Amino acid sequence: MENNVKFQVRDLDLYYGDFQALKKINMDIMKNQITAFIGPSGCGKSTFLKTINRMNDLIEGVRIDGTIHMDGVNIYKDIDVINLRSRVGMVFQQPNPFPMSIYDNVAYGPRIHGIKKKSQLDEIVEKSLRQAAIWEEVKDKLKKNAQAVSGGQQQRICIARTLAVGPEVILMDEPTSALDPISTLKIEDLAEELKDKYTIIIVTHNMQQASRISDKTAFFLHGEVVEYGETSQIFNNPKEQKTEDYITGRFG
């Protein structure tokens, strides 16, 4: 396997009971890039994203066939879920800080992983908040409840919480859809900065966002990947008529 491939997805099918939500997905997702998933509502973007850190395993009646390898390791067979989730972090559509202080939110994961020393936690909290481009805004109110700041700030705190456990991959499920335009741009800038160190996969309904920040784009329709390639190619010169129809707004 090429060593710049982070995830190798082969013939992935996912069923919710009788309903097939993903159909024969084949995709190589690259390290240190931003990969965007686009497509109309219900086409399977979030379902696919969640298979990457095995969030669907929690749902009753889900069946998954095919394989996903991360750095050559089968994530459904050869790695436990706890380990996988510490390496593959996730940021959700609605900022979801825990009802506790900003500091405790970011220290939460490291504490679960057994880090107790205050100086070490202080260091991780500051570093993570800095990386999430929110340190300057919250450094004087780390004891404040994380739910009592703006939505855009909450989302960056959630990103810091994800970074604090030292993941390699960040999955983002429509991370800016609940945010105002300025906060959205901050998260987009942040994603671009973070890709030097992380592999980022983002589900977005916002096509400008996908074309602004992603390196590769996958267009999903009815559980299938219609087209996957360089973002500039997908947006400027799509090979498939269905992709063109979607990105030009002819259906959606």
Ligand SMILES: Nc1ncnc2c1ncn2[C@@H]1O[C@H](COP(=O)(O)OP(=O)(O)OP(=O)(O)O)[C@@H](O)[C@H]1O
């Ligand atoms: N827990 C579930 N049980 C049964 N069906 C589900 C479940 N979650 C999703 N689905 C179905 O699977 C399909 C894909 O859903 P998914 O949420 O992955 O789509 P999406 O492309 O992310 O949509 P959106 O853009 O609206 O978030 C949809 O038809 C949805 O109704």
